Amino acid sequence: MHVAHLLQDxxxxxxxxxxxEALLRREISGVTVTDLEDPARFVRPGEIVLSGLVxxxxxxxxxxxxxxxxxxxxxxxxxxxxxxxxxxxxxxxLVEACARHAMPVAGVPADVMFRAITDTVYLRQWGDLxxxxxxxxxxxEHVRLLLNGLVAREAGPAEILAAAFPPDPPAAHLLTSAGxxxxxxxxxxxxxxxxxxxxxxxxxxVAVDTDADVTPYERWWLHLPDAGAAPARLxxxxxxxxxxxQEALVRRRRAVxxxxxxxxxxxxxxxxxxVAAAARACxxxxxxxxxxxxxxxxxxxxxxxxxxxxxxVGRTGPACAAVGRLPGGTxxxxxxxxxxxxLAPVWPPxxxxxxxxxxxxxxxxxxxxxxGLPxxxxxxRYALAAARTTAPATPALADATGLTSLDALxxxxxxxxxxxFSRSTLGPLLDPADASAAALLNTLEVFLxxxxxxxxxxxxxxxxxxxxxxxxxxIEHFTGRDLARLSDRLDLWAAxxxxxxxxxxxxxxxxxxxxxxxxxxx
Numbered sequence: 001m002h003v004a005h006l007l008q009d010x011x012x013x014x015x016x017x018x019x020x021e022a023l024l025r026r027e028i029s030g031v032t033v034t035d036l037e038d039p040a041r042f043v044r045p046g047e048i049v050l051s052g053l054v055x056x057x058x059x060x061x062x063x064x065x066x067x068x069x070x071x072x073x074x075x076x077x078x079x080x081x082x083x084x085x086x087x088x089x090x091x092x093x094l095v096e097a098c099a100r101h102a103m104p105v106a107g108v109p110a111d112v113m114f115r116a117i118t119d120t121v122y123l124r125q126w127g128d129l130x131x132x133x134x135x136x137x138x139x140x141e142h143v144r145l146l147l148n149g150l151v152a153r154e155a156g157p158a159e160i161l162a163a164a165f166p167p168d169p170p171a172a173h174l175l176t177s178a179g180x181x182x183x184x185x186x187x188x189x190x191x192x193x194x195x196x197x198x199x200x201x202x203x204x205x206v207a208v209d210t211d212a213d214v215t216p217y218e219r220w221w222l223h224l225p226d227a228g229a230a231p232a233r234l235x236x237x238x239x240x241x242x243x244x245x246q247e248a249l250v251r252r253r254r255a256v257x258x259x260x261x262x263x264x265x266x267x268x269x270x271x272x273x274x275v276a277a278a279a280r281a282c283x284x285x286x287x288x289x290x291x292x293x294x295x296x297x298x299x300x301x302x303x304x305x306x307x308x309x310x311x312x313v314g315r316t317g318p319a320c321a322a323v324g325r326l327p328g329g330t331x332x333x334x335x336x337x338x339x340x341x342x343l344a345p346v347w348p349p350x351x352x353x354x355x356x357x358x359x360x361x362x363x364x365x366x367x368x369x370x371x372g373l374p375x376x377x378x379x380x381r382y383a384l385a386a387a388r389t390t391a392p393a394t395p396a397l398a399d400a401t402g403l404t405s406l407d408a409l410x411x412x413x414x415x416x417x418x419x420x421f422s423r424s425t426l427g428p429l430l431d432p433a434d435a436s437a438a439a440l441l442n443t444l445e446v447f448l449x450x451x452x453x454x455x456x457x458x459x460x461x462x463x464x465x466x467x468x469x470x471x472x473x474x475i476e477h478f479t480g481r482d483l484a485r486l487s488d489r490l491d492l493w494a495a496x497x498x499x500x501x502x503x504x505x506x507x508x509x510x511x512x513x514x515x516x517x518x519x520x521x522x
Contacts, residue, residue, distance in 0.1 A: 001027065001028045001121060002024065002025055002026065002027060002028065003019075003023065003024045003025070003026055003028060003048070003078055003079045003104055004024035004025065005028075006028065006048065006079075006117070006120065006121065007019075007024070007079075007104075007106055009120060011116075011120075011142070011146055011163075012108075012112055012116060012117060012120060013109050013112055014081065014106040014107065014108060014109075014112075015084075015106055015107035015108075015109070016104075016105075016106045017082075017090055017095045017098075017105045017106055017107055018095055018098050018099045018104065018105050019079075019104035019105070019106075020102065020104070023078075023079075023102060023103075023104050024104060026046070026078045026079075027046060027078075028046060028047070028048055028078060028079075028121055029044065029045065029046030029047055030044065030046065030047045030048075030121070031047060031048050031049075031050060031117065031118045031121050032044070032047050032048070032049050032050070032077075033049075033050040033051075033114055033118070034049065034050070034051055035051055035052050035053070035054040035055055036055065037055040037064065037067070037068060038067065038068070038071055039051075039068070039071060039072070039075075040071030040072065040074055040075040041075075043071075043072060043075035043076070043077050044075070044076070045075070045076030045077075046076060046077075046078055047076075047077055047078065048077070048078060048079050048080075048081060048117075048121065049072055049077045049079070049080050049081070050081045050083070050108070050114045050117060050118070051068075051080065051081075051082055051083065052083040052085065052086050052114075053082055053083055053086050053087060053090070053091070053094070054086055055068070056068075056086075056087070056091055056094065058091075062093040062096075062097070065091065065093045065094040065096075065097045066093075066097050066100075068094070068097070069094070069097040069098050069100075069101050069103055070097075070101060072101075072103055073101040073102070073103055077103065078104070079103065079104040079105065079106070080098060080103055080104070080105045080106075081105075081106050081107075081108050081117060082094060082105060082106070082107055082108065083107075083108045083110070083114070084107045084108060084109055084110050085110035089107065090105070090107045113142070115140075115141065115142070116140070116141075116142035119140025119141065119142055119143065120140065120142070120143075139164075139234060139237045139238070143163070143164070144237070146163055147160060147163060147164060147238075147241045148241075150163060150245075151241060151244045151245055151248065154248045154249075154252070155245070156183070156245070156249075157174055157182050157183040157220075157242060157245050157246070157249075158182075158183035158184075160183075160241060160242060160245050161174055161183045161184070161185060161238075161242070162185065162186070164238045164241065165185055165230075169185040169186070170185065170224055170226055170229035170230060171184075171185060171187070171188040171189055171224065171225050171226065171229070172184065172185045172188060172222060172223070172224050172229075173185075173188055173191045173192065173222075173223045173224075174208075174220055174221070174222055174223075174242065175191060175192065175195050175220070175221050175223060176195075176217065176218055176219065176220060176221075176311060176314075176353075177195060177216055177217055177218070177219045177221065177353040177354075178217045178218075178308075178311040178312075178315070178349065178350040178352075178353040179192070179193055179194045179195065179315075179349055179350075179353070180311060180314055180315050182220060192223065193349070194349065194352075195221045195223065196223060201225060202225065202226070202227060203223055203224050203225040203226060203227050204223070204224050204227040204232075204235065205221055205222070205223045206221065206222045206223075206232075206235050206236060206239050207219070207220075207221055207239065208220035208221060208222060208239045208242045208243045208246065209239065209240070209243050210243035210244070210246045210247055211243075211247055212243075212246050212247040212249075212250040212251075213250060214246065214250060214307070215303055215304055215306070215307025215308070215354075216304070216307070216353055216354040217304075217307040217308050217310075217311040217350060217353045217354060218307050218310065218311060220239075220242060220243075220246055222235065222238065222239050222242065256282075257323070257324050258324075259278070259281045259282045259322070259324075260282055260322040260323055260324025260325075261324040261325050262278045262281060262324075263275075263278040263279060263281070263282050263284075263322050263324065263334065264324050264325055264326040264327065264332055265278075265326075265327055266278040266279075267292075267326070267332075267373055267374050267377045268326060268327055268374075268377070269374075270374075272371060275370060275371070275373060275374060276370055276371070279322075279334075279370040279373070282320075282322035282334070283320050283322075284320055284322060284334060284370060285320070285370075286369055286370050287368075287369045287370075288336065288337065288366065288367055288368050288369045288370070288372075289336070289337040289366040289367060289368055289369075290334050290335065290336060290337065290366070290367045290369070290370070290372075290373060290376065291334075291335065291336075291337050291340035291363055291364050291365070291366055291367065291376065291380075292332060292333070292334050292363075292364040292367070292373060292376040292377045292379070292380040293309060293313075293332060293333045293334075293335070293340070293343065293361055293362065293363050293364070293380055293397075294326070294330055294331070294332050294361065294362050294377065294380040294381045294383075294384045295308065295309040295330070295331040295332070295333075295359055295360065295361040295362075295384070296330050296331070296359070296360055296361075296384060296388070297357050297358065297359045297360075298357075298358065304354065304357050304359065305330070305331040305359050306323070306324075306325060306331040308331075308350055308351055308353075308354070308357075308359045309323060309331045309332075309333050309359075309361065310323045310333075311350050311353075312343055312346050312347055312350045312361075313333050313335055313339070313343075315342070315346045315350065316335070316339040316340070316342040316343060316346065317339065317342075318335040318336050318339035319336060319339070320335075320336065321333060321334065321335040321336070321339070322334045322335075326377075330381070330384075332377065332380070334373060337366045340363060343361075343363060343397060344363075344397055344399070347361065347395065347396075347397040348395065351395035352395075357395075358392075358393070358394065358395055359395045360384060360387040360388045360391070360395065360396055360397070360398075361383075361384060361387060361396075361397040361398070362379075362380045362381060362382065362383025362384030362385070362386065362387055362397070362398050362399075362400065362412075363380060363383055363397060363398070363399045363400060363401075364376035364377065364378075364379035364380040364383065364400050365379055365400050365401050379400040380400065382400065382403075382412040383398040383399060383400040383403065383412060384398065385411070385412040385413070385414065386398040386403060386408065386411035386412035389411040389412070389415070390408075390411050398411075398412075406490075406493070406494060406497065407497050410494065410497050410498055413498070418498035419498065419499075421494070421495060421498050422495045422496075422498040422499045425479065425481075425491055425492065425494075425495035426441070426479060426492070426495050426496075426499075427478055427479060428478050429441045429444070429475065429478055429479065430499070439471070440471055440474055440475050440478070442461075443457070443461065443468065443471040443472070443475065444472075444475050444492060444496070445496060446460050446461055447468070447472060447483070448489060448492065448493050448496070452483065452489065454468050454469065479492065
């Protein structure tokens with residue numbers, strides 16, 4: 001720690017009275033507090049000297065100040081910090097003696113305790129902290145008071161993290177479980193992609209315990225890449241303060257979430273004026289473009305979906321956004337289109353923060369402004385259903401703009417509706433106990449996959465073409481459809497795509513389409 005670092009510490013309020021730039025770059029090895037008129041034998045090289053100036057008197061003459069400063073210089077002191085409480089200010093003859101002997105001098109305001117200065121020096125020198133305060137490697141009292149004051153006025157985590165460490169602090173990152181950087185010390189460098197396990201990178205990771213109602217995705221962790229950069233007890237004290245900071249943030253967030261919930265209620269209604277007013281209450285400009293996200297984590301897990309969605313939105317860094325719940329409990333978000341583009345890559349790592357929970361999400365197409373948000377919400381919900389259908393066993397986010405095929409489009413239709421359509425369209429062809437019905441169903445699949453080509457269907461099934469003709473007539477009889485008509489072919493193709501497993505589970509994989517040809521010979 002250099003002399004300049006101490007003099008520039010705003011929390012101490014020291015008043016520099018004389019110094020030279022080269023002298024300010026000298027390293028501080030420790031602190032000596034003295035009011036002896038000749039303290040030289042107690043001062044070690046490299047130390048800062050603190051004196052309340054009880055030894056000085058106006059009738060003592062300039063010789064007394066001269067002897068005091070000369071002794072400091074000969075002992076190797078690097079600076080004098082003179083208390084202002086005893087005499088109201090630092091005597092002029094003492095400042096002049098410091099200038100003659102090239103000894104930087106600063107005044108210590110009456111309301112600043114010497115203990116605060118010594119603690120600041122030893123806090124900066126982490127290794128010396130335990131040596132000078134054996135068994136008491138905790139936050140210095142003045143730092144603890146400072147942090148408590150910051151929490152009381154609801155300062156943010158970045159300000160608290162900066163104040164918790166001295167000037168030139170060790171690299172430290174405050175992360176969420178999902179890997180978002182909440183705050184970092186100056187010059188900390190790139191944050192880890194995910195929260196490192198303790199010791200996995202040679203560093204130390206400490207959980208921030210809090211009574212705040214936060215989901216696993218939003219939990220905070222303090223990580224220092226250098227495990228020896230700070231004593232463990234001190235880190236736990238800092239995380240306790242950060243936990244109180246998070247509690248304050250959650251309290252403030254409740255009002256924001258209430259406004260977002262109000263927007264969710266308006267989006268499910270039919271009053272355009274209510275939508276516009278609710279959007280204004282959330283700080284959303286009337287003009288977009290916006291995109292809407294809907295997210296769900298299954299029955300009775302609404303908080304987890306909301307936490308995952310809030311973390312994902314936070315990692316995209318939108319200029320404005322609203323994150324809340326719809327009346328049915330589904331989590332939703334409205335955010336600018338440019339931010340929404342970053343959701344897809346962050347969704348898997350965010351969901352990985354809670355492996356036992358499957359969170360699915362759907363993203364709408366862009367909406368030009370607030371007026372189009374109800375329609376965008378309907379698209380997002382449809383895409384959410386598609387995500388649950390296509391990836392039932394893994395977290396997934398489906399984009400409504402990616403539903404560009406009939407197969408993809410149908411994934412957003414409720415399973416019960418798909419099954420009913422398939423049954424009513426294919427009828428007896430779905431009878432699992434009828435072998436001939438199974439043969440007809442297979443023929444229909446192959447016929448449509450080969451674009452209605454009799455010859456290629458016969459070749460694929462190893463049948464005579466007349467047999468194919470016969471089976472197609474039977475299919476038309478049972479379904480009431482004419483396979484020479486495109487609309488009927490599309491109905492039957494959609495019915496095949498909507499089939500479910502015999503147990504009513506996932507859809508049967510779609511029939512594989514044959515490679516397109518230029519002819520459609522029957």
